[in-house]
Amino acid sequence: MESLLRDRKKNLKPTNTILTNNLGEKYEINNEGFCKKINDKCLPFVVDNKPDLEVVKIIDGVYLSSQDPIYCYDILKEHKIQHILSLGIEPDIKFSGISYYFIEILDLPEFNLTSYFDKCFNIIDNCKDDNILVHCNAGVSRSPTIIIAYLIKYVNMNFNEAFDTVKKARPCVRPNDGFIKQLKIAHEVAS
Structure with a gap:
């Protein structure tokens, strides 16, 4: 079972995750867990462009x-x-x-x-x-x-x-x- 999981894991496409903290700072985390700060800054909340008139x-x-x-x-x-x-x-x-x-x-x-x-x-x-x-x-x-x-x-x-x-x-x-x-x-x- 472990060998099957190892083989499948080798075929996964590597991805990076973008994380935004509550100050709006962005960090990129790769598969190895390496984290680097990204220079562009965003808002620390989701901007909602669709009005909720209810x-x-x-x-x-x-x-x-x-x-x-x-x-x-x-x-x-x-x-x-x-x-x-x-x-x-x-x-x-x-x-x-x-x-x-x-x-x-x-x-x-x-x-x-x-x-x-x-x-x-x-x-x-x-x-x-x-x-x-x-x-x-x-x-x-x-x-x-x-x-x-x-x-x-x-x-x-x-x-x-x-x-x-x-x-x-x-x-x-x-x-x-x-x-x-x-x-x-x-x-x-x-x-």
Whole structure:
């Protein structure tokens, strides 16, 4: 069996892997494990050129989206959004008649998101009667985490119910592993 694997491995085409770190630096790794830095620099995140204009209702008065719909007045009007809570992404265009709230939150597993829960919860709770849209860059990690935590605390859902409610409304939701851990700890404390 080992000889068969060795023979097949000899016939594999050699390849190099390009790795980009969180600073945007590129490295090339060859089959022997040799690593060399590539001079061209790229962005440390994926650039998304396709707008995500979906706005989903999570519970009465609480909506979730990426950053894209906050720049489209017709979409905001369609959902009767009167408040926008921006997490980590501060809008540079603001419409009259809409209240804006901004909280600097990073989408990093080690970021202590729980320290911002109460501030976010107060904004959501005070604005939900007039429809509040909670968003971050992609509407995948930060904003869903805040809404899941809100559902746990204010709607008395357990972690799984809250996560499933948000995931059902917006299937692309995927909070980073650190945020999931923080949500589970917060749920245990609340129970």
